[in-house]
Amino acid sequence: MFDNIKIVYHQGKQFIPDVTKAKVPGIFRGRPVISSEKVNVTELIDLCPVDAISASPVSIDLGKCTFCGECAKRFPNKIRFTTEYKIATNDRDLLIVKEGLDQPIEVNPDTVRDDIHRLFGRSLKLRQVSAGGDGSCEMELNAANNVQFDMSRFGIEFVASPRHADGIVITGPITENMAKSVQICYDAVPEPKIIVLVGTDAISGGILGNSKAIDRSFLDKYHIDLYIPGNPAHPLTIINGLLDLTRKRKSIK
């Protein structure tokens, strides 16, 4: 008994009091900023392993980016990765960071489906499906629920059955061998339901986008409610993305 209390005491305060303002340690690669400096664009584009960089204007698609940081290392005056972890959005186009613009990537509440705020604003239960994910995004989703990040304090939890869920969270590029299971799981979730894609692999297929073992046709059929980029997505990116999706109020018209 006393030993247990001692152990608890030794842990100190572990939880992050404000997950919207916490600072991440070290040199985290979050939202990139692209300067207007002139560089050899062909070389820059050729450098990217996943064709996430395009020209005129020079831009990086965070839905494709594997956050390897090679571009920032080779062209440090052109591209810089900030520690800004809030990079989740409901608008696929907002994931494309353009040169000369240093703007936050956010959820746009006006384009979020109407029911989401009202129904899921205080309680959101999700069913996670890994479909070819390498386990990294899965580990970070688990970490989002550990004692430090403690996502369940906001009423956001992962449940075992799709019948208990308000939506599915997909990680991985969706392999051919998992395609049917993803569909069955989605169909089992009662309406209204949301789809969240976590990690670069889920959003674009990432480095495996061209593989013949991948079947992404499921994603063409439905509206995606939230994109959470990263390789893997950071727990703070995940939590802030889900909070913004369900809690941001629409602008008054």
Next chain:
Amino acid sequence: MNHTTIVNNQTIPLSEIPEVDYKEFSGLNLGFLTNSPERHCVNYFGYPLGNQIKLICCIADDSNQKIYLSSCLVAKTDTIDSLTNRNFCFEKFEREIHENFGIDYNDHPWLKPVRYAHNRADQTQTIANYPFYSIESDELHEVGVGPIHAGIIEPGHFRFICNGEQILHLEIQLGYQHRGIEQQFLEKNKLLQRTILAETITGDTVVGHTTAFSQVWESLCGFKVSRDIEFARTIALELERMAVHTGDLSGVCTDIAYQLGNSVFGRLRTPIINYMQEWCGNRLSKGLVRPGRNQFPFTPGLAARLAEVLDVYEPDFLEMNEQMFQLPSVLSRFERTGVVSYDDVLSIGTVGMAARMSGLSRDIRSSHPFCLYPEISHKPIIKHHGDVYSRVQIRKAEVKQSIQYIRNLIQNVPEYDDSEPSFNSPKPNSFTLSLVEGWRGEICHCAITGNTGELILYKVKDPSFHNWLALALSVRNNEISDFPICNKSFNLSYSGHDL
């Protein structure tokens, strides 16, 4: 000679691997392993050569740091005698060869699909109609779990045959995670793309697999790695081991409903992976290991910071362990649960922790040392009961060992060599094999190049490839409610197996 001998990370011309007929080939490789627990098959695979299949078998000898290579040619339509029928450790390898190329075996006892690879020979085999083993009996029932599991983990299907609460048999069907990684290594031409592919083989062994790929590439190109690179890889491998072991101790506590252990170990993993982020910008070390290059130099400042992190981590880790291992309610769930005997692990050829738990010493860090391990002269942690308790003990002891290794290493941080690497092009018509001890066990990557030095084969073997069978054996005669702790105590990779 009917075989040739190499050491870890050596490149040889492909023509130096002697080609013998199948009869001699099978006799030779079975002979290597007969009554020799110090030898094991690190890889056995085929690749198409014209309309035939070339088989290459790699047997590692842990007593003398040697690896024996031999090869043979068989026709796709051949029906041959299996090695598995005489030594079970070839079971998965031969199933893979059968699945990929359609080679039939006369006497393979378990010739089932491995992962339903997209380029498999028989496309009529689909993941939905896997031939499960079943027993006709009114007294038995089957329990199917997955592919989607209750928690946030990767997919795979488990089929239990139970008598009441007791498991008689478990069959594990994988393949849901198959992404075509090996084929992508051939299709993607840029070095950076291939490195990122290696990082994505399995997210919990990023350093391990990327180190194996880097070593293959450096060896193929005849590149001499500077000490600071090897230093960084060694530190990163040990930190990866610490982070996963700590996380798995937390997972094991969850599965026996020990809340304090779950929370404390769970939170203790965070400072280690956050340290990785401070070092390389990514909590799971993606971006850290690069062929020929020290992407994020390990500075004296980082060394001081790491010492600080370990000083805070260690007392809390030890305190939690001490408390956990004296609780009868914890021990009663760990002890004699999920036992795999020495004879079984030897016969199925498990590697890493899944061998060391049962008294079989398999640790590449000591048997085929790479990076800075020759200097460390690593002593593998060996337990003998093969149960959950042994596996948990190994994790605790290995974390302590890793802390010790890291503390010693960071006393002397080597100077950072910032010269840009210049790679020669990969040697043509060559074969390379790299072994790395990841936290889970032995990782083996093999590469073969063609006439112009282009990759014509890239073969990845994660330790999970062998070890899944150990999990299936461990749960026999246990209660089905003990499956979660058995599973978590192994913590095997789905993506590393399915590729």
